[in-house]
Structures are given as C-alpha cells and as structure tokens.
Amino acid sequence: MSFLRQEIDLVGAEGNHLKASLWGGQGQPVLFFHGGGQTRYAWDATAERLAKCGMRAITIDQRGHGESDWVESENYSFGHYAEDVAAIVAQIMSKFHQRPSAVGASLGGLASLGALIRDRDLLESLVLVDITPRMDPEGVARIQGFMGARMDEGFASLEEAAESIAQYLPHRRKPRSLEGLRKNLRLCDDGRYRWHWDPAFIRGRNNINCGAEKLVGEMIEALPRLRLPVLLVRGMQSELVHEEYAREFVEMVPSASYIDVGGAGHMVAGDRNDVFSRAVLDFLTGDQAA
Numbered sequence: 001m002s003f004l005r006q007e008i009d010l011v012g013a014e015g016n017h018l019k020a021s022l023w024g025g026q027g028q029p030v031l032f033f034h035g036g037g038q039t040r041y042a043w044d045a046t047a048e049r050l051a052k053c054g055m056r057a058i059t060i061d062q063r064g065h066g067e068s069d070w071v072e073s074e075n076y077s078f079g080h081y082a083e084d085v086a087a088i089v090a091q092i093m094s095k096f097h098q099r100p101s102a103v104g105a106s107l108g109g110l111a112s113l114g115a116l117i118r119d120r121d122l123l124e125s126l127v128l129v130d131i132t133p134r135m136d137p138e139g140v141a142r143i144q145g146f147m148g149a150r151m152d153e154g155f156a157s158l159e160e161a162a163e164s165i166a167q168y169l170p171h172r173r174k175p176r177s178l179e180g181l182r183k184n185l186r187l188c189d190d191g192r193y194r195w196h197w198d199p200a201f202i203r204g205r206n207n208i209n210c211g212a213e214k215l216v217g218e219m220i221e222a223l224p225r226l227r228l229p230v231l232l233v234r235g236m237q238s239e240l241v242h243e244e245y246a247r248e249f250v251e252m253v254p255s256a257s258y259i260d261v262g263g264a265g266h267m268v269a270g271d272r273n274d275v276f277s278r279a280v281l282d283f284l285t286g287d288q289a290a
Contacts, residue, residue: 039061
C-alpha cells in the first residue's frame with residue numbers, strides 16, 4: 001500500500017547521491033541492495049511485506065543505477081560498492097539507532113560481503129540472494145553479455161524490451177503489465193528506451209570486473225571469521241551459483257544456512273517472490289507469521 005512508502009536520500013562513499021525508499025515507520029531496519037542492472041523497485045513486493053510485519057525496509061538504488069548518481073570517477077568495482085554499503089549503514093544507524101540487517105542480490109550481496117570483511121560488526125544479519133564468492137564464470141559472462149547487448153542501441157518500445165527479457169529468461173512467466181519494466185528503463189531524447197544504469201558499469205575504466213578476482217579471494221579467506229547469521233537463498237536453476245558452491249559456502253561460514261527455491265533462476269526475487277519473501281521473513285523474524 002502506498003502509504004507505507006516514502007522516498008529518502010542517502011550519500012555514498014564519494015559523496016554520491018543515492019536514492020532510496022523507506023517502507024514502514026518502525027522496527028528493525030533492513031537494507032535491500034539490488035543486483036547489477038536492476039533498481040530498487042525490484043524489491044517492492046518483499047519490502048511492502050516486511051513493512052506490514054512491523055519492520056523498516058529500505059530499498060536503495062546503488063551507484064550508477066536507477067535514480068542514483070552516475071559517478072564521474074567511473075568507480076564501479078565491487079570494492080566501491082562495498083564502500084557505499086558501509087557509508088549507508090553508518091547513516092541508517094545514526095538515523096534509527098539500530099544496526100541494520102541487509103538483503104543483497106548478486107552485486108548487492110557481494111557489496112555487502114565486501115563491507116563485512118572490513119567490519120565484521122557492520123550488520124545484524126545478512127541474506128544473500130543467489131550469490132557466493134565462488135561463481136560460474138560462464139554464468140557471469142552470460143549475464144554481462146545480456147546487459148551489454150543492447151546497452152547502446154536500446155529498444156524502440158517497452159514491448160521490444162520485454163521480448164528481449166523473455167528470450168533471456170524463458171522460464172519466467174511474462175508479466176501482464178509492462179509498468180514494472182518501465183522503472184528499469186529510461187526514455188531517452190531519441191525516443192528509445194535504454195537500461196536505467198550507467199554504461200561505465202561494464203565498460204568504464206573502473207568497471208565492475210576491475211579487481212574482482214582479488215576481492216573475491218579476500219572474501220573467501222575471511223568467510224570463516226564471520227559470526228553474524230547468514231542465509232543464502234539460491235535459485236535451483238541458477239546459472240551462477242551451483243549447489244556445490246552453496247554447500248561450500250555454508251561449510252565455510254559458521255552461522256550460515258541456505259535454501260533452494262524451485263522454479264527460480266538467478267533472479268530469485270522476481271521468479272518466485274512469494275517463496276523468496278517468506279524465506280526472508282522467516283529468517284529475519286524467527287518464523288513469525290507474515
């Protein structure tokens with residue numbers, strides 16, 4: 001319901017403006033960090049559900065995405081996103097006087113882990129959505145290939161963009177309305193729709209692949225020292241996180257567990273939001289009824 005939501009502004013590590021939505025007015029703050037190429041609207045259904053259960057859900061457009069700043073520095077590596085996570089947590093703690101939990105999908109999950117290995121007391125708990133430090137390189141290439149394929153050309157219409165997504169995600173049911181897709185695209189001056197993220201995210205001088213291997217190695221080394229509760233929600237059809245990677249992750253992190261979501265690929269929250277939201281609530285609230 002619309003009255004649960006208000007728009008707020010946050011500041012990233014470089015002083016970059018970050019647009020966010022606050023759902024609910026009281027209770028435990030839970031930060032939502034979307035995946036690469038997405039926007040904060042990907043979390044709307046889950047955020048509203050958490051708010052109705054008495055929690056504060058804060059969905060954030062990460063740097064270079066949605067309504068947040070495109071940074072002139074082109075600093076879009078995982079390390080830079082991790083610095084933004086730490087900056088956001090500090091602001092949320094100052095505002096609400098509570099240490100937040102975080103839910104991070106793909107990019108957002110690695111950004112949260114990157115921040116945690118520098119400060120293990122940063123978060124109350126963490127939900128990772130179909131991401132572990134170990135990833136299938138072919139899956140990564142496929143995702144980035146899709147993101148970059150129409151990056152410059154764009155789409156003539158929302159319907160054309162929807163068809164492109166349907167070809168990429170054939171297992172997902174086509175939405176009855178394209179209004180949700182509209183939030184992930186920007187209508188440019190030439191009349192074409194393009195993704196709502198900075199192309200420098202993929203091809204800039206400090207793009208998402210810069211330093212990734214080094215940071216992932218640091219994460220893997222640090223995982224056994226994490227003590228906060230961690231839940232990994234994996235899509236059973238994930239092209240990125242194989243079951244063996246999930247099992248390896250929970251063996252390395254002392255307080256971690258994981259669940260598989262049937263009928264879902266890498267975009268778990270979009271593929272099976274009902275199951276995903278229930279799992280997040282169960283984890284955050286100790287099996288309280290939603």
